[in-house]
Amino acid sequence: MPRKALYNVAQVLDQAVDVLLEHGFHGAIMDEIIARTDFNRRAFYLEFGSKQQFLYQVLEHYQQQKLAPIISHLTENKGLHSIQAFFDDYIRIVRGRGCLLINCIAELGADDAKIREVGRHYLDNLQISFIGCLERAIRHKQIRSEIQVESTALQLTCYVQGFAINGILAGQTDELKLATQALLGPLSS
Protein backbone atom coordinates (compact mmCIF):
# COMPACT_ATOMS: atom_id res chain seq x y z
CA MET A 1 0.00 0.00 0.00
CA PRO A 2 1.24 3.48 -0.82
CA ARG A 3 1.28 6.52 1.31
CA LYS A 4 -2.04 7.81 2.59
CA ALA A 5 -3.34 11.30 1.86
CA LEU A 6 -2.82 13.77 4.66
CA TYR A 7 -5.76 15.98 3.95
CA ASN A 8 -9.38 15.62 4.93
CA VAL A 9 -11.79 16.77 2.26
CA ALA A 10 -14.50 17.99 4.63
CA GLN A 11 -11.97 20.01 6.56
CA VAL A 12 -10.50 21.47 3.39
CA LEU A 13 -13.98 22.55 2.29
CA ASP A 14 -14.54 24.14 5.67
CA GLN A 15 -11.35 26.15 5.40
CA ALA A 16 -12.13 27.13 1.83
CA VAL A 17 -15.39 28.71 2.94
CA ASP A 18 -13.44 31.34 4.83
CA VAL A 19 -11.23 32.20 1.88
CA LEU A 20 -14.19 32.48 -0.49
CA LEU A 21 -16.14 34.61 1.98
CA GLU A 22 -13.20 36.98 2.23
CA HIS A 23 -12.37 37.44 -1.43
CA GLY A 24 -15.28 36.16 -3.48
CA PHE A 25 -14.79 33.52 -6.18
CA HIS A 26 -12.70 35.41 -8.72
CA GLY A 27 -10.91 37.32 -5.99
CA ALA A 28 -9.77 34.14 -4.24
CA ILE A 29 -6.62 32.94 -5.97
CA MET A 30 -5.41 29.38 -5.98
CA ASP A 31 -2.19 30.23 -4.13
CA GLU A 32 -4.16 31.46 -1.14
CA ILE A 33 -6.64 28.61 -1.27
CA ILE A 34 -3.75 26.14 -1.26
CA ALA A 35 -1.89 28.02 1.46
CA ARG A 36 -4.85 28.31 3.81
CA THR A 37 -6.15 24.77 3.47
CA ASP A 38 -4.41 21.55 4.46
CA PHE A 39 -4.06 20.84 0.81
CA ASN A 40 -1.78 20.87 -2.19
CA ARG A 41 -2.16 21.70 -5.85
CA ARG A 42 -1.84 18.21 -7.14
CA ALA A 43 -4.49 16.80 -4.83
CA PHE A 44 -6.72 19.78 -5.56
CA TYR A 45 -6.94 19.00 -9.27
CA LEU A 46 -7.17 15.27 -8.73
CA GLU A 47 -10.03 15.82 -6.31
CA PHE A 48 -11.97 18.63 -7.95
CA GLY A 49 -10.81 19.05 -11.53
CA SER A 50 -11.12 22.83 -11.61
CA LYS A 51 -11.64 25.88 -9.49
CA GLN A 52 -15.20 26.15 -10.66
CA GLN A 53 -16.12 22.56 -9.76
CA PHE A 54 -14.42 23.20 -6.47
CA LEU A 55 -16.71 26.16 -5.84
CA TYR A 56 -19.77 24.02 -6.40
CA GLN A 57 -18.56 21.49 -3.88
CA VAL A 58 -17.71 24.14 -1.33
CA LEU A 59 -21.17 25.59 -1.80
CA GLU A 60 -22.82 22.24 -1.29
CA HIS A 61 -20.73 21.64 1.78
CA TYR A 62 -21.65 25.07 3.08
CA GLN A 63 -25.32 24.39 2.62
CA GLN A 64 -25.13 21.04 4.35
CA GLN A 65 -22.91 22.12 7.20
CA LYS A 66 -24.09 25.63 7.89
CA LEU A 67 -27.48 26.29 6.37
CA ALA A 68 -29.30 22.97 6.59
CA PRO A 69 -28.92 22.61 10.38
CA ILE A 70 -30.48 26.02 10.80
CA ILE A 71 -33.32 25.41 8.40
CA SER A 72 -34.03 22.26 10.37
CA HIS A 73 -35.30 24.58 13.07
CA LEU A 74 -38.11 25.36 10.69
CA THR A 75 -38.84 21.80 9.64
CA GLU A 76 -38.93 20.72 13.25
CA ASN A 77 -41.80 23.09 13.09
CA LYS A 78 -42.63 24.39 16.51
CA GLY A 79 -44.42 27.35 14.99
CA LEU A 80 -43.37 30.88 15.77
CA HIS A 81 -40.71 29.74 18.16
CA SER A 82 -38.92 27.88 15.38
CA ILE A 83 -38.81 31.01 13.28
CA GLN A 84 -37.29 32.92 16.14
CA ALA A 85 -34.68 30.19 16.64
CA PHE A 86 -33.89 30.20 12.95
CA PHE A 87 -33.18 33.92 12.90
CA ASP A 88 -31.10 33.80 16.06
CA ASP A 89 -28.86 31.13 14.56
CA TYR A 90 -28.73 32.77 11.18
CA ILE A 91 -27.55 36.02 12.68
CA ARG A 92 -24.78 34.10 14.41
CA ILE A 93 -23.64 32.59 11.14
CA VAL A 94 -23.61 35.70 8.97
CA ARG A 95 -22.34 38.19 11.56
CA GLY A 96 -19.35 39.99 10.16
CA ARG A 97 -18.98 37.58 7.26
CA GLY A 98 -22.14 37.34 5.18
CA CYS A 99 -23.47 34.19 3.55
CA LEU A 100 -21.41 32.34 0.96
CA LEU A 101 -24.45 31.32 -1.05
CA ILE A 102 -25.83 34.84 -1.23
CA ASN A 103 -22.41 36.21 -2.16
CA CYS A 104 -22.10 33.72 -4.99
CA ILE A 105 -25.54 34.61 -6.29
CA ALA A 106 -24.58 38.27 -6.27
CA GLU A 107 -21.18 37.76 -7.92
CA LEU A 108 -21.93 34.95 -10.35
CA GLY A 109 -25.70 34.58 -10.56
CA ALA A 110 -26.15 36.50 -13.79
CA ASP A 111 -23.52 34.38 -15.55
CA ASP A 112 -23.75 30.96 -13.98
CA ALA A 113 -26.92 28.95 -14.45
CA LYS A 114 -25.85 26.34 -11.93
CA ILE A 115 -25.48 28.97 -9.22
CA ARG A 116 -28.88 30.36 -10.07
CA GLU A 117 -30.40 26.92 -9.84
CA VAL A 118 -28.81 26.23 -6.47
CA GLY A 119 -29.91 29.66 -5.27
CA ARG A 120 -33.49 29.22 -6.40
CA HIS A 121 -33.68 25.81 -4.83
CA TYR A 122 -32.41 27.19 -1.54
CA LEU A 123 -34.86 30.06 -1.52
CA ASP A 124 -37.80 27.88 -2.50
CA ASN A 125 -36.93 25.48 0.25
CA LEU A 126 -36.66 28.31 2.74
CA GLN A 127 -40.01 29.72 1.73
CA ILE A 128 -41.72 26.34 1.95
CA SER A 129 -40.26 25.80 5.40
CA PHE A 130 -41.54 29.18 6.52
CA ILE A 131 -44.97 28.33 5.13
CA GLY A 132 -45.06 25.14 7.16
CA CYS A 133 -44.13 27.02 10.30
CA LEU A 134 -46.65 29.76 9.75
CA GLU A 135 -49.48 27.33 9.07
CA ARG A 136 -48.76 25.47 12.24
CA ALA A 137 -48.52 28.74 14.12
CA ILE A 138 -51.96 29.69 12.87
CA ARG A 139 -53.42 26.33 13.87
CA HIS A 140 -51.99 26.79 17.32
CA LYS A 141 -53.26 30.38 17.44
CA GLN A 142 -49.76 31.75 17.90
CA ILE A 143 -50.29 34.27 15.16
CA ARG A 144 -53.29 36.12 13.81
CA SER A 145 -55.36 34.11 11.39
CA GLU A 146 -55.67 36.93 8.84
CA ILE A 147 -51.97 36.60 8.03
CA GLN A 148 -51.46 35.62 4.41
CA VAL A 149 -49.16 32.68 4.79
CA GLU A 150 -47.51 32.58 1.37
CA SER A 151 -46.75 36.27 1.10
CA THR A 152 -45.50 36.41 4.64
CA ALA A 153 -43.23 33.45 3.98
CA LEU A 154 -41.79 35.16 0.92
CA GLN A 155 -41.38 38.28 2.96
CA LEU A 156 -39.41 36.38 5.57
CA THR A 157 -37.30 34.82 2.83
CA CYS A 158 -36.38 38.24 1.46
CA TYR A 159 -35.60 39.30 4.96
CA VAL A 160 -33.11 36.48 5.41
CA GLN A 161 -31.21 37.59 2.35
CA GLY A 162 -31.13 41.14 3.63
CA PHE A 163 -29.52 39.84 6.81
CA ALA A 164 -26.79 38.22 4.77
CA ILE A 165 -25.83 41.52 3.17
CA ASN A 166 -26.10 43.38 6.44
CA GLY A 167 -23.82 40.82 8.02
CA ILE A 168 -20.98 41.93 5.75
CA LEU A 169 -21.33 45.56 6.76
CA ALA A 170 -22.40 45.36 10.38
CA GLY A 171 -19.90 44.59 13.09
CA GLN A 172 -22.42 44.18 15.87
CA THR A 173 -25.66 42.32 15.34
CA ASP A 174 -27.70 43.73 18.18
CA GLU A 175 -29.71 45.89 15.88
CA LEU A 176 -30.45 42.91 13.68
CA LYS A 177 -31.95 41.16 16.69
CA LEU A 178 -34.09 44.18 17.36
CA ALA A 179 -35.25 44.14 13.79
CA THR A 180 -36.23 40.50 14.12
CA GLN A 181 -38.41 41.34 17.09
CA ALA A 182 -40.05 44.09 15.10
CA LEU A 183 -40.61 41.57 12.35
CA LEU A 184 -42.10 38.75 14.36
CA GLY A 185 -43.96 40.83 16.90
CA PRO A 186 -46.76 42.01 14.60
CA LEU A 187 -47.45 38.44 13.57
CA SER A 188 -48.37 37.40 17.09
CA SER A 189 -51.97 37.06 18.09
Next chain:
Amino acid sequence: MPRKALYNVAQVLDQAVDVLLEHGFHGAIMDEIIARTDFNRRAFYLEFGSKQQFLYQVLEHYQQQKLAPIISHLTENKGLHSIQAFFDDYIRIVRGRGCLLINCIAELGADDAKIREVGRHYLDNLQISFIGCLERAIRHKQIRSEIQVESTALQLTCYVQGFAINGILAGQTDELKLATQALLGPLSS
Protein backbone atom coordinates in the same frame (compact mmCIF):
# COMPACT_ATOMS: atom_id res chain seq x y z
CA MET B 1 -7.69 73.33 -31.06
CA PRO B 2 -7.29 69.60 -31.21
CA ARG B 3 -9.82 66.97 -31.96
CA LYS B 4 -12.75 66.59 -29.58
CA ALA B 5 -13.53 63.39 -27.68
CA LEU B 6 -16.31 61.28 -29.10
CA TYR B 7 -17.46 59.69 -25.90
CA ASN B 8 -19.77 60.96 -23.22
CA VAL B 9 -18.73 60.01 -19.71
CA ALA B 10 -22.22 59.75 -18.25
CA GLN B 11 -23.29 57.48 -21.08
CA VAL B 12 -20.20 55.32 -20.71
CA LEU B 13 -20.92 54.90 -17.00
CA ASP B 14 -24.49 53.93 -17.84
CA GLN B 15 -23.33 51.25 -20.24
CA ALA B 16 -20.73 50.01 -17.81
CA VAL B 17 -23.44 49.34 -15.21
CA ASP B 18 -24.85 46.62 -17.44
CA VAL B 19 -21.51 44.91 -17.91
CA LEU B 20 -20.74 44.97 -14.20
CA LEU B 21 -24.19 43.67 -13.31
CA GLU B 22 -23.69 40.76 -15.68
CA HIS B 23 -20.23 39.65 -14.68
CA GLY B 24 -19.38 41.26 -11.37
CA PHE B 25 -16.22 43.32 -10.93
CA HIS B 26 -13.52 40.69 -11.34
CA GLY B 27 -15.58 38.84 -13.90
CA ALA B 28 -15.94 41.88 -16.13
CA ILE B 29 -12.80 42.13 -18.26
CA MET B 30 -11.50 45.30 -19.85
CA ASP B 31 -11.98 44.00 -23.39
CA GLU B 32 -15.72 43.69 -22.86
CA ILE B 33 -16.01 46.97 -21.01
CA ILE B 34 -14.27 48.70 -23.89
CA ALA B 35 -16.30 46.86 -26.51
CA ARG B 36 -19.67 47.56 -24.94
CA THR B 37 -19.12 51.21 -24.14
CA ASP B 38 -18.56 54.08 -26.55
CA PHE B 39 -15.06 54.19 -25.29
CA ASN B 40 -11.46 53.24 -25.93
CA ARG B 41 -8.59 52.03 -23.80
CA ARG B 42 -6.54 55.15 -23.97
CA ALA B 43 -9.37 57.41 -22.90
CA PHE B 44 -10.34 54.94 -20.21
CA TYR B 45 -7.01 55.22 -18.40
CA LEU B 46 -6.76 58.96 -18.95
CA GLU B 47 -10.22 59.39 -17.49
CA PHE B 48 -10.22 56.88 -14.65
CA GLY B 49 -6.66 55.74 -13.98
CA SER B 50 -7.55 52.15 -13.17
CA LYS B 51 -10.30 49.58 -13.25
CA GLN B 52 -10.83 49.96 -9.54
CA GLN B 53 -11.22 53.74 -9.65
CA PHE B 54 -13.55 53.19 -12.55
CA LEU B 55 -15.72 50.92 -10.41
CA TYR B 56 -16.03 53.58 -7.75
CA GLN B 57 -17.21 56.10 -10.32
CA VAL B 58 -19.68 53.69 -11.86
CA LEU B 59 -21.04 52.98 -8.39
CA GLU B 60 -21.44 56.67 -7.64
CA HIS B 61 -23.13 57.18 -10.95
CA TYR B 62 -25.42 54.24 -10.26
CA GLN B 63 -26.41 55.65 -6.91
CA GLN B 64 -27.13 59.07 -8.32
CA GLN B 65 -28.95 57.94 -11.42
CA LYS B 66 -30.82 54.88 -10.22
CA LEU B 67 -31.04 54.78 -6.44
CA ALA B 68 -31.25 58.41 -5.39
CA PRO B 69 -34.36 59.19 -7.49
CA ILE B 70 -36.15 56.30 -5.82
CA ILE B 71 -35.08 57.17 -2.32
CA SER B 72 -36.43 60.64 -3.00
CA HIS B 73 -39.86 59.03 -2.78
CA LEU B 74 -39.11 58.55 0.88
CA THR B 75 -37.72 62.02 1.53
CA GLU B 76 -40.71 63.58 -0.15
CA ASN B 77 -42.28 61.89 2.77
CA LYS B 78 -45.91 61.27 2.12
CA GLY B 79 -45.99 58.58 4.77
CA LEU B 80 -47.00 55.05 3.96
CA HIS B 81 -47.75 55.91 0.38
CA SER B 82 -44.12 56.96 -0.18
CA ILE B 83 -42.92 53.62 1.09
CA GLN B 84 -45.22 51.83 -1.31
CA ALA B 85 -43.98 53.97 -4.20
CA PHE B 86 -40.40 53.28 -3.22
CA PHE B 87 -40.86 49.53 -3.35
CA ASP B 88 -42.74 49.64 -6.63
CA ASP B 89 -39.89 51.52 -8.27
CA TYR B 90 -37.22 49.44 -6.63
CA ILE B 91 -38.76 46.25 -7.95
CA ARG B 92 -38.70 47.76 -11.42
CA ILE B 93 -34.99 48.52 -11.14
CA VAL B 94 -33.76 45.20 -9.77
CA ARG B 95 -36.05 42.87 -11.73
CA GLY B 96 -33.96 40.28 -13.49
CA ARG B 97 -30.71 42.14 -12.80
CA GLY B 98 -30.16 42.78 -9.12
CA CYS B 99 -28.59 45.89 -7.65
CA LEU B 100 -25.02 46.88 -8.51
CA LEU B 101 -24.31 48.26 -5.08
CA ILE B 102 -25.51 45.13 -3.29
CA ASN B 103 -23.54 42.92 -5.70
CA CYS B 104 -20.37 44.89 -5.02
CA ILE B 105 -20.88 44.61 -1.27
CA ALA B 106 -21.28 40.86 -1.63
CA GLU B 107 -18.29 40.40 -3.94
CA LEU B 108 -15.85 42.96 -2.56
CA GLY B 109 -17.19 44.11 0.79
CA ALA B 110 -14.96 41.91 2.93
CA ASP B 111 -11.84 43.14 1.12
CA ASP B 112 -12.56 46.70 0.13
CA ALA B 113 -13.04 49.28 2.88
CA LYS B 114 -14.25 51.90 0.42
CA ILE B 115 -17.05 49.65 -0.76
CA ARG B 116 -18.03 48.94 2.81
CA GLU B 117 -18.11 52.63 3.56
CA VAL B 118 -20.28 53.40 0.55
CA GLY B 119 -22.54 50.49 1.44
CA ARG B 120 -22.96 51.53 5.04
CA HIS B 121 -23.68 55.08 4.03
CA TYR B 122 -26.35 53.90 1.61
CA LEU B 123 -28.03 51.66 4.15
CA ASP B 124 -27.91 54.28 6.88
CA ASN B 125 -29.46 56.78 4.55
CA LEU B 126 -32.15 54.31 3.58
CA GLN B 127 -32.98 53.54 7.18
CA ILE B 128 -33.15 57.20 8.14
CA SER B 129 -35.46 57.87 5.23
CA PHE B 130 -37.73 55.04 6.31
CA ILE B 131 -37.76 56.41 9.84
CA GLY B 132 -38.89 59.79 8.57
CA CYS B 133 -41.67 58.18 6.58
CA LEU B 134 -42.84 55.98 9.43
CA GLU B 135 -42.90 58.87 11.91
CA ARG B 136 -45.00 60.92 9.57
CA ALA B 137 -47.27 57.95 8.95
CA ILE B 138 -47.80 57.62 12.69
CA ARG B 139 -48.57 61.32 13.07
CA HIS B 140 -51.12 61.04 10.30
CA LYS B 141 -52.54 57.87 11.83
CA GLN B 142 -51.77 55.84 8.74
CA ILE B 143 -50.12 53.13 10.79
CA ARG B 144 -50.57 51.78 14.28
CA SER B 145 -48.89 53.86 16.95
CA GLU B 146 -47.37 50.88 18.76
CA ILE B 147 -45.03 50.30 15.83
CA GLN B 148 -41.39 50.64 16.88
CA VAL B 149 -40.15 53.05 14.30
CA GLU B 150 -36.42 52.33 14.36
CA SER B 151 -36.65 48.56 14.30
CA THR B 152 -39.28 48.62 11.62
CA ALA B 153 -37.12 50.91 9.52
CA LEU B 154 -34.18 48.54 9.84
CA GLN B 155 -36.49 45.72 8.96
CA LEU B 156 -37.57 47.51 5.80
CA THR B 157 -33.92 48.16 4.97
CA CYS B 158 -33.11 44.46 5.21
CA TYR B 159 -36.07 43.76 3.08
CA VAL B 160 -34.78 46.02 0.31
CA GLN B 161 -31.52 44.11 0.17
CA GLY B 162 -33.39 40.86 0.00
CA PHE B 163 -35.23 42.20 -3.01
CA ALA B 164 -31.93 42.89 -4.72
CA ILE B 165 -30.86 39.27 -4.41
CA ASN B 166 -34.26 37.99 -5.39
CA GLY B 167 -34.13 40.18 -8.47
CA ILE B 168 -31.18 38.17 -9.78
CA LEU B 169 -33.00 34.88 -9.41
CA ALA B 170 -36.59 35.79 -10.18
CA GLY B 171 -37.72 36.40 -13.71
CA GLN B 172 -41.14 37.70 -12.88
CA THR B 173 -41.67 40.10 -10.03
CA ASP B 174 -45.32 39.52 -9.28
CA GLU B 175 -44.55 37.57 -6.18
CA LEU B 176 -42.31 40.35 -4.94
CA LYS B 177 -45.23 42.74 -5.21
CA LEU B 178 -47.35 40.35 -3.20
CA ALA B 179 -44.65 40.22 -0.58
CA THR B 180 -44.62 44.00 -0.41
CA GLN B 181 -48.30 43.99 0.39
CA ALA B 182 -47.74 41.43 3.10
CA LEU B 183 -45.01 43.65 4.46
CA LEU B 184 -46.83 46.96 4.50
CA GLY B 185 -50.30 45.65 5.26
CA PRO B 186 -49.69 44.80 8.92
CA LEU B 187 -48.36 48.29 9.55
CA SER B 188 -51.62 49.95 8.63
CA SER B 189 -54.00 51.15 11.27
Next chain:
DNA sequence: TACACCTGAGAATATCCGTTCTCAACAAGA
Protein backbone atom coordinates in the same frame (compact mmCIF):
# COMPACT_ATOMS: atom_id res chain seq x y z
C1' DT C 1 14.90 -4.50 3.97
C1' DA C 2 13.68 -3.75 -0.84
C1' DC C 3 10.06 -2.71 -3.90
C1' DA C 4 6.03 -0.49 -5.79
C1' DC C 5 3.39 3.16 -5.85
C1' DC C 6 1.44 7.24 -4.29
C1' DT C 7 1.77 11.79 -2.02
C1' DG C 8 3.14 16.67 -1.44
C1' DA C 9 5.73 20.78 -2.54
C1' DG C 10 6.57 23.72 -5.71
C1' DA C 11 8.69 24.61 -10.37
C1' DA C 12 7.03 25.16 -15.06
C1' DT C 13 3.62 26.36 -18.47
C1' DA C 14 0.25 28.56 -20.96
C1' DT C 15 -3.22 31.68 -20.85
C1' DC C 16 -5.54 35.65 -19.41
C1' DC C 17 -5.95 40.35 -18.33
C1' DG C 18 -4.91 45.15 -16.74
C1' DT C 19 -2.10 48.68 -18.34
C1' DT C 20 0.97 51.15 -21.49
C1' DC C 21 2.56 52.39 -25.98
C1' DT C 22 2.43 53.46 -31.00
C1' DC C 23 0.79 55.77 -34.74
C1' DA C 24 -2.36 57.10 -38.31
C1' DA C 25 -6.42 60.16 -38.56
C1' DC C 26 -8.34 64.39 -37.52
C1' DA C 27 -9.87 69.05 -35.88
C1' DA C 28 -9.07 73.84 -35.51
C1' DG C 29 -6.26 77.93 -35.48
C1' DA C 30 -2.32 80.43 -38.04
Next chain:
DNA sequence: TCTTGTTGAGAACGGATATTCTCAGGTGTA
Protein backbone atom coordinates in the same frame (compact mmCIF):
# COMPACT_ATOMS: atom_id res chain seq x y z
C1' DT D 1 -2.89 74.87 -46.35
C1' DC D 2 0.23 73.81 -42.80
C1' DT D 3 0.98 73.06 -38.05
C1' DT D 4 -0.01 71.45 -33.58
C1' DG D 5 -1.83 68.69 -30.35
C1' DT D 6 -5.18 65.30 -29.26
C1' DT D 7 -7.97 61.31 -30.26
C1' DG D 8 -9.10 56.33 -31.13
C1' DA D 9 -7.91 51.65 -32.42
C1' DG D 10 -5.43 48.14 -31.32
C1' DA D 11 -0.72 46.09 -30.81
C1' DA D 12 2.54 45.18 -27.14
C1' DC D 13 3.98 44.36 -22.47
C1' DG D 14 4.35 42.50 -18.02
C1' DG D 15 2.50 40.53 -14.24
C1' DA D 16 -0.86 37.51 -12.42
C1' DT D 17 -3.26 33.16 -12.31
C1' DA D 18 -5.30 28.53 -13.30
C1' DT D 19 -3.48 24.24 -14.51
C1' DT D 20 0.05 20.71 -15.40
C1' DC D 21 4.35 18.47 -14.51
C1' DT D 22 8.46 16.79 -11.97
C1' DC D 23 10.62 14.50 -8.54
C1' DA D 24 12.22 13.66 -3.95
C1' DG D 25 10.28 11.48 0.02
C1' DG D 26 7.10 8.43 2.40
C1' DT D 27 4.20 4.28 3.34
C1' DG D 28 2.94 -0.21 3.62
C1' DT D 29 3.54 -4.82 1.82
C1' DA D 30 6.43 -8.83 0.31
